[in-house]
Every structure is written in structure tokens, then in C-alpha cells.
Amino acid sequence: MSKIVKLVQTLRNNWKKSVFGAVALTYGVNYGINKYNTEQLMIAYCQEAVKFGHEPAGPRLRHVLVILNPTANRRKAKKNFEKFCAPLLHLAGISVDIIQTEFEGQARSLAEKVEDSVDGVIVAGGDGTLSETITGMLRKAELGGGRRIPVGVLPLGRTNTVANSLFGNSESNEVKMMAEAAMAVVKELTKPLDVMKIEVLETEDDKPGKPVFSLGSIEWGAYRDAHARRDKYWYWDGLRSYVSYIFTGLKGEDSGICWQCKADLAYSMPCAGCSKCYNALQERVPKESKTTRWWQAFIRRPQQIDARDLNIMKVDYTKVVNDSCGDIHEEEISCVDLSLNTANVQPNCRKEGVPHIEICMGPPTVGYFEFVSEGWKREKRKEPTVVKKIQAQELKLVPKMGEKKPEGGERWISIDSEDYEVKPIHVKLLPRKVDVFCRPENL
Template sequence: MSAILTGVKTIREHWKKSILFSVLAYYGVDYLKDKFETNELMRVYCEEAVRFGNETTSVLETPRNITVILNPSANKAKAKVQFEKYCAPILHLAGLSVNVILTESEGHAKRILEKLDQTEAVVIGGGDGTVSEVITGLLRRCNNDASQNHVPVGVLPLGRSNTLAASLFPGGDKLSVVRSLADATMAVVKQNTKPIDLMKIEVQDDTNSKPVYAVNEIEWGVFRDARAVQDKYWYFGKLRNYATYIFNASQINSPYEATLVYSLPCPGCKNCKNVISNSENKWWKSLFGRSTSKQEAIQYVNVNPQCNQLIEKDVATTSISLRTTNTMDESNVDVPQLCINVGPDKIDYIDFVKQGVSQQPQIIDKVAARQVQLKPGIPESEEELSIDNESFELKPITVTLLPKAIKVFTK
């Protein structure tokens, strides 16, 4: 007791020690509070998962078999720990048979999926790059025919960039990371799915290259080039984002030149084979075969006169991007489309830093398209572009929209 009183008296009489003690006490209490709230949140999700695991099934039924492709290097090597802490317990309590495969290098996920068999779902544990790799492997496994892929995909936001997962499972509070991971895992358990669009990216005039698939964005320009070297400013800590744009403005007045050749969006016609049925999937279709309603037949034979028309446009810009509508408000999109965003031909230093930090580059021209050919003004260069936040060598490419090509688990 005397030791405690002596300690209290020392803290009271020495202001530096008092401040240090107050700071340590504050962070200690905050840590314990976060830990308690996290445990309570996980308890709620685990109890819900147990209810699924306790459901009665036939003795002839086997547990749902899912494959988790986990990138242990994602999010500064925190992905594996977070998966085991927040995702794996929910999957196991729900009675799922889980096969976890760790990726070992760049491109490994593609090779895994190309050979993967006998799984009811694939769950991706990683960031945007891992998502793109897994989906590319899935489509290659089906000989690049999206209609032949019947395996739904789950996305666990375990990377530093989680664009698709953030739109599917927004956190919204201090426990956003844990809540998003738990929501994404429960979506796999509940088997709620929705179709999303894909971009098929092919290198022009290269018959040996295989197509790559993406769900979010292709980006080229000064903002992309600055973010590509962001990691080397790690010693700035929370100011790293500012340092990235402050020290990488050398190209802002040297526009990137390219030619865009694109076709306009098509709601579905005989030319593009993008037929969208307006009729519902009624139970009698399974008995009598495909519906031959007048509405469906007309839609199939219709030919959109603009479908195969190509529009050529030369651009000189600081930034250009091609995006799907997966992370946008799809209620405002009537026809499946790619969104081409073109920035100004030059930008001043202050605006470059502001727009880069806020991640809202200025857009002066927007174009909607179904297919796009991107031809850089300098074909032979050492420049790079990003496909779902992964770097690729800059080459002339053709980007084709695949509407509603794959199903993902959602809330």
C-alpha cells in the first residue's frame, strides 16, 4: 500500500511523469475498449454462424466445400493473421469444409485456379491484385468463356487496396475492418450472390499472350505513376500520402499521348452476342426448355446499328482511366458500359498535390463504351499502367466489357 501511495505522490509532484502516465493510461484504456468491442462484435457473428452450422442436414449430404486463396503478403503480411482471427472461425462454425491455399509469388493464384477442381466456391483473401489474379485464373480455366464459369467468388478485404470489397461490405465505424471482414465471410455462409461486370484485357498483335481480367479500373498517367512509388516514402508515416505527390510532380506538364478507338455501349444484340433477357427465370422453363416469348425472340434478332461502329479519338492528357460500374451506383446505369475518364493535358503543382491526396483527379471528358482500344503514342517505352492497382508494361491493348460475367457473394 505504501508503494502505491509513493507512486501516486511521485506522479503528482512531477509534471512530466504525470503527463506520461496520463498518455499511457489513455492509450491503455482505449486499447482495452477496442479489444472488448471487437470481441463482442465477433461473438455476435460467431453466434449467427453457429445457427447455420447447427442446421439439420441429410446423412447423404456433404458439407459445402470452399477454397480460400489467401495472399499472406497482403496488407504488409497481416492478411494471414487477420483471416485466422476474424474469418476462419465463422467459416468453421458454419459447418463449411474449408481448403486454404497460400499464394507464394506473383501469378501463383492464376496457376492455382487454372488447375483447381471440385470446389463449390472460391474465396479470395487479399487486395485488388489478388482478386484480379484469381478471376483471371477462373476464366482461363473455362477457356476464357465466362458463361462456362459457375463458381461464385467471395472477396475478403485483406489487402491494402480493397476497391470491390469496400463497395460490397462498407464498414462505417471504428470497427470497420473487423465488421467488413465478418460481413464478407457471412456472405459466403449465407450464399447471397449478385453478378458483376468484368473487363477482358488483351494485348494487341500478340497471339502468345493470354487475356487478363479485372473488376475495377485500368489507369495510366501522372497520378498512377506517383502512387506506384508510394512505398518508398514509408518513413513519413501518416504523411506518406502527401510526400508521394509533393516529390513526384515532374511529369505534370508532359501530357501522355494516346489514341482511343471505341464502340458505344450496347444493351444487347445479335452483333455483340450480349443478349439480355427481360423474362424472369420461371420454374416452367426447367420443364419445357428455354422460353420463346416474342419479347425475347425480338431482342435476340435485333441488330443495334451503332454496335460495331468505331469512334477514334486522339488524347493528350495527364491521366486516363477505364472503369467498370461495379463500384458505382448502378441504378443510374441503364446499359452495361465501360467509363472512360480523361483528365486535362496539364495541371499545376498545387492542384496535382490536392487531387492526388484526395484521390479525385480532375476529369474533363467522360465517354461510355463497350469495347476500347488503347494505343499509346509511344509504343516502345518503359512506361507502365495499372490494372486493378497492379503494374503492367504499357502496350497497345483491347479492353472488352463482359456484363454480369461472374457472381460474387454480397450482403
């Protein structure tokens, strides 16, 4: 008993050292537990990958190209790829070529030059790297070049919207998601995802350039601006995203914050298929390639046609009548926040009803405390507040910008977390356009 009393007196007299020691001990124990759990998790995934490596390879080894952005996630992407993703691909007997990007836009140019002999293109980065890669591949496809190559999405960036949808759930951590994404490539299960094709409309000042393709979202407004400015508050470390809303809420339009998204919107409603859009439906179905020569087995694998695409082929849409297909609806928009979303931002990338773009509008105005509270809610990945939703197949958005420019020069939107100048755009949904590796439960 005397020893216990003496220990209590010592802790009381040296309470600062005691608190520091307790915190250090707790951190050390948690670090050790997390490291042990991570090692056990990777051992299980490696054992599963080895089973695929022991299977007969067939006429040739699978060959994938990895486009790695080493600067993603504050330069942690390369280390995480080599530690949690690459071992699983190698153990499964896959031939892996890795190209590291060195500048912005390089992933796009690399994707445009991908050879048809590749069995998959793996994006090792965040939403920006994924958008660049998809844009490069689909620009090449629009010119009539290449075949439909499946895409792997490794969640190695700061924002991983599509990867979170495909591989994340309430029980997932970063390591598990990275391993699941790599194993999806190993298992060769793919899911067709919708894509938005975005083109700048021709104006007096701008001529239309090459299209940009998005798997996720287009965002415009004050919440986008606050989220994009978070790195300016780097000295707040892990709290920078939350602090950004506190300071952004005090700024006006002159500082570049878009408190009013004003635009003219023209859109057409989604159509399940009719005589008017018959040709577009046929373009959605990938052509099945048959191996008719012995040497073709060494070039590519036969492409499988999804069961839902087979249903499209069975329906004679030339006899389906929909008089409202292609009708244009117009309205004026004025709101704090505007986003255009594909179904890929939903859990498991699942969509309800006819493929569509979901146009989400926030409230017309917002107070300071409401803005901060809503921003913090979004940082916790909770559903944003939406006042109005519209489903569209195709749309034209013409912003109404004032003559006075902000101090920063231009106003910006985000396409898959990448910044673009606000301009009139034409957006069209391309249903089931890209095949992405996924888990069996996401099919």
C-alpha cells in the same frame, strides 16, 4: 483544496511526464475500448454463423477453396483471416481448404485448376490476388472448361476496391468488413459482376499473349505513379501515401512519372441489346443445370438463374434494330490522368443504365499544388477530378510513347493495383460474367 493545489503544482513542475502519462493513458483506454467492441462484434457474428451450422447439411457439406495471400497487407492477411474470417466459415459447417500462395502469379495458376466440385472460391487478399484469381478462372472458362463457380472476396489486402464497394459504408471498420465478407459466403447470396477483358494488341515488338481480366479499374498517369511509389517513403510510416505526392510532384518525365497520357482511342458505344449483339447476350446467361441422376447431387448444386438474366431470355433481340451498335468512334487523348472503370468500383457495385466501361479523363495539365491537393483527396477516398467521361462497350487504346525511355526503364499502368507495362491494348466488357458473394442489401 490544498491537495488539489498540490496536485496542480506537481503536474506543472513535471509537465513532460504528465503529458506522456496522459497520452499513454488515453491510448490504453482507446485500445481497451476497441478490443472490447471487436470481441463483442465477433461474438455476434459467431452466434449468427452457428445457426447456419445447425441447419441440415443436405446430401453433402459445402466445400470452398480459399486462396490466401499471406504477404498481403504487409503480411497481416493470414493473421486477420485466421482471427476474423476462418472461425465464421467453420462454425457454419463449411468444409474449408486453404492454399497459401508463395509467389506472384500462383493464384492465377491455382484458379485454372479449380475442380468443379468446389462450391466457391474465396480470395483472401487484395485487388491483385482477386485479379489473378478471376483471370485464372475465366481463362479456364474460355477454353470450355469447368462451370461458373461463385467467388468470395475477403478484404485482407492494402487495396480492396471491390470488397469496399460490396461490404463497406460510412459505419464500417476493417473487422466488420472482414466478418461481413465471410458471412456473405455463409449465406450463399451472389451478385453477378461485370468484368473487363484486357488483351495486348499485336505489334512489331510484341505478340498478343493471354488475356488479363479485371473487376475494378485500369489506371494510367501521374496519380497512379505517385500512389505506386508510396512504399519508397516507408520511413514516413502512416504518412507515406501523402508524402509520395509531395515528392512526386517535383519529378519530371525522365524519372518515369507520366505527366501526359497521350494515346489514340477507338471505342464502340454500349448497347442494351439488338440483333447485332444477340449472341453475346445469350452468352451472358448461365445455363441452368438440372439434377437428373442421384449421384449428381454429390458433385454440384443446381445453378440458379438471376431474374435479370431471365428478362434477357424473354426478349427476342433478333427483332431489335440498332444501326449504331458496333460503330467505331475515334479521338486523341492528352491528359494527366486516365482510368477505365467498371461499375464494381461504385458503392454496392451498382451501375446505372446499360452495362459499360467508364472512361474518365483528368485535366490536360496540372500545377504542383493542384497535384498534391488532388492526390491527398484521392487518398481520402474522395471522388477524383474528371474533366471528361465516355461510356464504351469495347475499346482500343494505343499509347503514343516518346522514343526516349525514362531512367526507370519503362512506363507502367495499373490493372486492379497490379503493375503492367504500357502497351497498346484491347478492352472488352463482359457484363455479369462473375458471380460474387454479397450481402442481401447489395442484391
